Amino acid sequence: xxxxxxxxxxxxxxxxxxxxxxITGATRLVGVMGWPVEHSLSPRMHNAAFAALGLDWVxxxxxxxxERLADAVRGLVALGFxxxxxxxxxxxxxxxxxxxxxxxxxxxxxxxxIVIRPDGSLLGxxxxxxxxxxxxxxxxxxIGPSANQHGDDPSTIAxxxxxxxxxxxxxxxxxxAGGAARAVVYALAxxxxxxxxxxxxxxxxxxLCRMVAEALPEAELSAHPFPAxxxxxxxxxxxxxxxxxxxxxxxxxxxxxxPEIPFWPDQVVYDLIYHVRTPFLRLAEAAGAHAIxxxxxxxxxxxxxxxxxxxxxxxxxxxxxxxELTQ
Ligand code: ATR
Numbered sequence: 001x002x003x004x005x006x007x008x009x010x011x012x013x014x015x016x017x018x019x020x021x022x023i024t025g026a027t028r029l030v031g032v033m034g035w036p037v038e039h040s041l042s043p044r045m046h047n048a049a050f051a052a053l054g055l056d057w058v059x060x061x062x063x064x065x066x067e068r069l070a071d072a073v074r075g076l077v078a079l080g081f082x083x084x085x086x087x088x089x090x091x092x093x094x095x096x097x098x099x100x101x102x103x104x105x106x107x108x109x110x111x112x113x114i115v116i117r118p119d120g121s122l123l124g125x126x127x128x129x130x131x132x133x134x135x136x137x138x139x140x141x142x143i144g145p146s147a148n149q150h151g152d153d154p155s156t157i158a159x160x161x162x163x164x165x166x167x168x169x170x171x172x173x174x175x176x177a178g179g180a181a182r183a184v185v186y187a188l189a190x191x192x193x194x195x196x197x198x199x200x201x202x203x204x205x206x207x208l209c210r211m212v213a214e215a216l217p218e219a220e221l222s223a224h225p226f227p228a229x230x231x232x233x234x235x236x237x238x239x240x241x242x243x244x245x246x247x248x249x250x251x252x253x254x255x256x257x258x259p260e261i262p263f264w265p266d267q268v269v270y271d272l273i274y275h276v277r278t279p280f281l282r283l284a285e286a287a288g289a290h291a292i293x294x295x296x297x298x299x300x301x302x303x304x305x306x307x308x309x310x311x312x313x314x315x316x317x318x319x320x321x322x323x324e325l326t327q
Contacts, residue, residue: 129187
């Protein structure tokens with residue numbers, strides 16, 4: 001890239017001048033609040049998608065101290081922002097600041113997307129679970145009571161005059177019961193999966209299951225101790241999800257797994273961490289499992305937020321966001 005055709009946009013990245021957005025009085029504003037926020041990939045992926053699609057929108061990162069969160073939200077409304085994302089540590093603290101919550105935000109006590117309506121009222125949503133399911137789908141994995149991995153289980157096709165026995169629900173093993181697990185467990189349960197939550201502090205897993213069951217009474221959820229319950233549950237899980245932060249520091253972290261437990265070929269193993277290919281994913285991959293990191297979840301949760309704000313097609317937004325982060 002020649003200097004002539006580039007400009008320093010963020011702290012350390014050169015991007016083509018053609019991608020610089022001319023900001024005018026008509027430009028719509030959105031962003032992300034976090035503390036810290038400087039490592040967020042969201043500004044990069046949102047602005048790339050807006051530019052590629054010719055949308056007159058700009059996405060700005062905001063370092064917001066936890067004690068200034070309410071002020072920051074009021075500021076967004078006063079400044080005419082269309083909405084904002086939130087990341088650690090603000091997702092739970094935003095809940096009481098909203099005028100209305102979507103069912104998943106209410107049930108999980110977490111807001112990652114604020115939509116500011118024209119009258120200044122605030123809708124709080126959580127797009128993380130949607131992002132997770134969309135990324136699974138993008139990898140050919142459909143979650144549902146009546147779908148196999150490819151969504152085409154012929155035994156579930158009903159014909160007139162024939163009643164078909166309800167197929168077994170997808171069995172999913174979720175490791176961890178923190179903030180990230182809430183969205184994932186809710187989304188899986190809502191999609192019809194049977195979810196076993198395994199956690200070091202089993203009381204946290206029980207509380208998570210209760211929280212989701214309150215909103216989704218049909219859900220089949222169970223709580224188990226980590227790591228003792230892993231071997232029994234792993235054998236029968238079509239999908240295993242790590243929602244803990246173990247692996248964020250690579251080999252320096254303990255595995256959220258017991259390496260003695262085998263994976264089956266084509267078993268789907270998902271790790272929400274996307275900064276690094278975690279030792280857990282590498283282990284699963286080496287055993288022939290379908291190993292997926294959380295980058296796609298980041299993309300799809302962002303695409304959903306951007307679609308809510310702009311009204312633009314979510315799949316197109318996701319396409320450009322993914323392109324930006326994977327090129
Ligand atoms: P997040 O919001 O990113 O999910 P969190 O709320 O701190 O982060 O949750 C971290 C999860 O990782 C929890 O389920 C935690 O287990 P506890 O509920 O017992 O604290 C789990 N976790 C963290 N360190 C762990 C470790 N060394 N071994 C097993 N589980 C661990």
